[in-house]
Structures are given as structure tokens and as C-alpha cells.
Amino acid sequence: MSDIAASRWSVSALANPTRFMGLSARVQPFVYAAAALLLGAGLWLGLTAPDDYQQGATVKIMFVHVPFAWLSMMVWTIMSISALGVLVWRHPLAEVAIKAAAPLGATFTALALLTGSIWGRPMWGTWWVWDARLTSVFVLFLMYLGLIALTRAFDEPGRAGRPSAILVLVGFINIPIIRFSVDWWNTLHQPASVIRADGPAMAAVYLWPLLLCALGFSLLFFALHLTAMRTEIVRRRIHALSRRTARTSEAG
Numbered sequence: 001m002s003d004i005a006a007s008r009w010s011v012s013a014l015a016n017p018t019r020f021m022g023l024s025a026r027v028q029p030f031v032y033a034a035a036a037l038l039l040g041a042g043l044w045l046g047l048t049a050p051d052d053y054q055q056g057a058t059v060k061i062m063f064v065h066v067p068f069a070w071l072s073m074m075v076w077t078i079m080s081i082s083a084l085g086v087l088v089w090r091h092p093l094a095e096v097a098i099k100a101a102a103p104l105g106a107t108f109t110a111l112a113l114l115t116g117s118i119w120g121r122p123m124w125g126t127w128w129v130w131d132a133r134l135t136s137v138f139v140l141f142l143m144y145l146g147l148i149a150l151t152r153a154f155d156e157p158g159r160a161g162r163p164s165a166i167l168v169l170v171g172f173i174n175i176p177i178i179r180f181s182v183d184w185w186n187t188l189h190q191p192a193s194v195i196r197a198d199g200p201a202m203a204a205v206y207l208w209p210l211l212l213c214a215l216g217f218s219l220l221f222f223a224l225h226l227t228a229m230r231t232e233i234v235r236r237r238i239h240a241l242s243r244r245t246a247r248t249s250e251a252g
Contacts, residue, residue: 042212
């Protein structure tokens, strides 16, 4: 009995789109609920946190800007793993995962750029500067747009799988550039203050709301990603059914 249960939850078993649809339908509501609870708690703690002695109330933009920036890189990393699934393991859901994640990643990247500009205006005195961090994130946004265009350039679902996967893997080189740009070059951005070898350099009153918001937005992404994947699977099934119906009509 345990072997049967293990096989039902294995990665290869979840490669079956029908099984994935059934499991995601059960998991999805809980992920949305957890995201709402964490975001509610994180944003409430963030809004009620004291103003910073230097930045004032402007510092509270951090609680949405930083999670958006993290997610912009995390989504591309997840797509890179899916790209390996397309090219190496030929996982039937890997291409669906890439296509479903690209618009979400583009949205988070655009929001990171927008909130960063709003935060930077009072701090730096300008909406935009072409420093290493901003430029590399803007390049990431353009890469997302290019990937979205590529995944929609073919009428036949599945034909964009390999070229999309190759583009994702080539583009992954930009992720460490974004991550370490503040260490490699002289930029307006401050160095990392959360993920550091010697521990976070941020007061707990700001750190905990930030972590809750980051986790909440991450769960929101996973919930939206499941929804988008389910939608894409249904769309492909309808497309396949339409083609089969057309061939039957021509044969008759």
C-alpha cells in the first residue's frame, strides 16, 4: 500500500496532466488562503512599523518593493529548472510551466521597477538612473517580454518549447548579475541587508514584516502559477479536440 501511495505522489506521476489537474485543484485554495493570511499580517505589521530615522515613512515601500525584486529573479530561476525539464527530461508539464510563469515574472519585474522608482525619487532625487542594478533588472524585464512573445509566436502548442527553454537558460546568466551587481560595481543601491554571511543587518521591526510579505507574495505566485498552468492545459486540450474534430470532418 505504501508503494502505491508513493507512486501517486512521485514526480513522474505528477507529469501526467490529468493527475496534475486533480492535485492542483485540491491544493490551490489552501495556497491562496495561506498567501492572503501572510500578506495581511506582513502588510499590517509593515504599515504599523515606526518610520525610519533617515527615510521616514518612505521606507515602508520596502515591504512590497523587495519581495517584487526577489520574485523577479526567483520566477526566472524556476523557469530555468523547467527549461532543463524540457531539454533534458522532456517533462510534459515543463513547457507549460515556463509559458504560465513568464507573464507573472514580467508583472513582478515591472512592479519592482515601478516601486523602486517611487522609492528612489525622494531618496536619490531622481526617478531613474542607469546604474548596474536598475539596468540589469530592466534587461530582465525585456527578457520576460521577449520570452512571452516567443511562447506565443507558434500556432501549434508545444512547438515553442525548445526555443523557449534555450532562451530561458541563456538568460539565466543575468540573475547572478542582478544579485551581485551591488557588490561588483558602484551603484546607488545599498548592499544586501537580509541575506548576509554575518546575519541580517536590519532591525527586527522591519525584518519580520519583510519576510512575511516575501513569503506571502511567493505563495501568491505559486497559486497564480497553478491557475495559469491549469488554464494552459485546458487551452491545449481544447486546441487538440478542435483539430481532431476538424480532421474527422474532413475525413467524413
